Amino acid sequence: MDEIEKELADVFIYALEMSVLLGIDAGKTINKKLVQIKKKYPAKLMKKVMKAKKESGAGAESEYWRIKKEYRKKQ
Numbered sequence: 677m678d679e680i681e682k683e684l685a686d687v688f689i690y691a692l693e694m695s696v697l698l699g700i701d702a703g704k705t706i707n708k709k710l711v712q713i714k715k716k717y718p719a720k721l722m723k724k725v726m727k728a729k730k731e732s733g734a735g736a737e738s739e740y741w742r743i744k745k746e747y748r749k750k751q
Contacts, residue, residue, distance in 0.1 A: 721747050 695702040725740050 718747075 692702055724743050
């Protein structure tokens with residue numbers, strides 16, 4: 677786990693350095709992405725998916741896509 681933490685820190689450092697070099701506001705960019713994720717994967721939908729995965733076991737992947745497809749139709 678220690679090695680993973682070190683690598684993750686390296687990735688964060690490189691990403692922040694890149695954002696500084698490119699003049700990108702990292703905080704603003706992260707918040708913008710979180711808004712997109714919240715729209716794409718709303719908590720209510722993800723709770724349904726997790727429940728379906730627990731209940732269906734091996735067929736969880738197909739159940740995920742069924743729920744996702746149904747959600748997208750409503751949009």
